[in-house]
Amino acid sequence: MxxxxxxxxxxxxxxxxxxxxxxxxxxxxxxxxxxxxxxxxxxxxxxxxxxxxxxxxxxxxxxxxxxxxxxxxxxxxxxxxxxxxxxxxxxxxxxxxxxxxxxxxxxxxxxxxxxxxxxxxxxxxxxxxxxxxxxxxxxxxxxxxxxxxxxxxxxxxxxxxxxxxxxxxxxxxxxxxxxxxxxxxxxxxxxxxxxxxxxxxxxxxxxxxxxxxxxxxASSDLVHLRSPESERLRTLLVGPGVHVTSLSADRLEVLGMLSDRIGDIAAAHSIALHELVPQQASLEQAFMELTRDSLEYQSTTKAPS
Amino acid sequence: MTSTIVPPTGPADAGLSIPEMTTDEAARLRVTQARVIRSEWLKMRTLRSSWLTLSLAVASIAGVGIVIAWSTANDWNNMRPREKAHFNPLADPLAGFNLAQLAIGVLGVLLVAGEYSTGMIRASLGAVPKRLPVLWAKLGVFTTITLVTMLPTAVITFFISQRLLSSRHIQTTWSTPTVARTVIGIGLYLTVAAALGIALGAILRNVAGAIAALVGVLLVVPVVASALPQTWGDRINKWLPSNAGQALLSVSSDNTTLSPWRGFAVFCGYAVLALTAAAILLKRRDA
The missing domain is CATH 3.40.50.300 (P-loop containing nucleotide triphosphate hydrolases)
Structure with missing residues (x-):
């Protein structure tokens, strides 16, 4: 050791x-x-x-x-x-x-x-x-x-x-x-x-x-989904702290809500989901995210004494 | 040209059977001064430069001795009386030690500074983190090698050159006063020069710099100092390292040189001082 x-x-x-x-x-x-x-x-x-x-x-x-x-x-x-x-x-x-x-x-x-x-x-x-x-x-x-x-x-x-x-x-x-x-x-x-x-x-x-x-x-709560009723689902998901972007006619990108919760909401409203994919940050991204954060932390704030 | 695809072989799938030791073997892995000495001896003899430089030192003494004795003997009848009077059958054939001291000193520098220039020192000090055993081992190995090679070289060169000179009956003999001291003194002087090379290599950690310092101390400083006014020069010059050390090799002594053994002691003192500095720095500095 x-x-x-x-x-x-x-x-x-x-x-x-x-x-x-x-x-x-x-x-x-x-x-x-x-x-x-x-x-x-x-x-x-x-x-x-x-x-x-x-x-x-x-x-x-x-x-x-x-x-x-x-x-x-x-x-x-x-x-x-x-x-x-x-x-x-x-x-x-x-x-x-x-x-x-x-x-x-x-x-x-x-x-x-x-x-x-x-x-x-x-x-x-x-x-x-x-x-x-x-x-x-x-x-x-x-x-x-x-x-x-x-x-x-x-x-x-x-x-x-x-x-x-x-x-x-x-x-x-x-x-x-x-x-x-x-x-x-x-x-x-x-x-x-x-x-x-x-x-x-x-x-x-x-x-x-x-x-x-x-x-x-380091991974963010970013989820990609595909649904034939993407517009209806979109209105159901949007709320405080949750951002939804349309990627195409049937694809959405949801930021700020876990995939479990999205699945539950879709099920509760009988909306079919064809895809529900949590976007995990790659390790490389995670690494850069972390090191960048630390550098920003260092340059903007004083360490607590 | 045919191209063949070779399936990956070799270490990747050669099985990773990392050889393990028995507890008994592992218990015996103490680092000791004797082991570090063995390691340094192995290191020294496995470098081509060691043998090359050592041969150069031997060749300087023997070569110069034979050439001077042989040419003097051949030319004796044509030489002018004044030239004959100047000829010293002991010192002149042994003048090659001047070259040999450079070869030996440079090899001493290389044994230490060469490890810094290649990075080997990190492996050496990683294996022996107490560090000083490495310096003492290098010192012990190299001064021993120098003594056991240079002393016989000086003695043999003496006898060969006297044999050559004897054809003109201008030789001297081993039993003549100062002869034995001078011949053995060459071996001793070069041994201390070896220690000085090790110390300078360890202090400066840079091959070129340490060689320059060595040449400066042994050869250049005495030349520069000889330009001092005589009253100053007589007092100062005899204390310079190489002048003091070479008192041991001087045939006659007067007030401009130290007595042979006192001079040699002063030369040793310089080497001890340099080695002390080397030891302190080796212990203190980051490798």
């Missing part, structure tokens, strides 16, 4: 992370979402102690990352920026990291196999494609059989096959009871992978919800 409390990171005058608190639970994939520059990478770097927080604390399984005697067994991390010496071969890179914590050659070879780099294991990393680099980074993250995985934009540069592979890998890791935190700026990718979402914008927490709740919360 990752536990961040009141994390603040300032780079000079720039506030990269602003009073961020959240918990990441084991056994599920948690998506860490936010627009570019929201502070995701900075937060991840603070979790593994590469950057020191200006304020606040973050612990992994109850201790600061650096306080663990076997750090690679606690957290495996894939950072967004490349963390490999270009002049070294993939296998030697992994062997060097493995050596720090006493992980043997056998596991290094198993992991090279798992990520599909066995054939190029002795090639210098400098010649690797972005996707191959990501695979190597994932192998490095798994070296210590860690209880927690932190992956910053792992699908970057991967081909579709690689993306599916990552998705399955993350789910498998979570199923084994590990804590999995994956950052992305692509909501659609997270919808397919994550169970829970932590959304940040401008370094602040915007949402800490399950994927299902996230979509539900």
């Amino acid at each position: 990752i536990d961040a409390r009141g994390l603040v990171k300032e780079y000079g005058a720039k506030l990269a992370v602003d009073d961020l608190s959240f918990q990441v639970q084991p056994g599920i994939v948690t998506g860490f979402l936010g627009p570019n520059g929201a502070g995701k990478s900075t937060t991840m770097r603070m979790i593994i102690g590469l950057d020191a927080p200006t304020n606040g604390t973050v612990t992994v399984n109850g201790k600061a990352y650096g306080a663990h005697t076997a750090p690679l067994h606690e957290v495996g991390a894939l950072l967004e920026a490349r963390s490999v010496h270009t002049g070294r071969s993939a296998r030697n890179h992994l062997l060097a990291l493995a050596a720090t914590t006493g992980v043997g050659t056998r596991r290094v070879d198993q992991l090279l196999d798992l990520v599909g780099l066995t054939d190029v294991a002795s090639k210098r990393v400098g010649g690797f494609s972005l996707g191959m680099g990501q695979r190597l980074g994932i192998a490095a993250a798994l070296l210590g059989d860690p209880a927690t995985l932190i992956l910053d934009e792992p699908v970057n540069g991967l081909d579709p096959e690689g993306i599916v592979w990552i998705r399955n890998l993350l789910k498998a890791l979570a199923r084994e009871g590990r804590t999995v935190l994956v950052s992305s700026h692509l909501m659609s990718e997270m919808a397919l992978t994550a169970d829970h979402l932590i959304v940040i914008g401008r370094g602040r927490l915007i949402a800490d919800v399950s994927v299902a709740e996230f979509t539900h919360r």
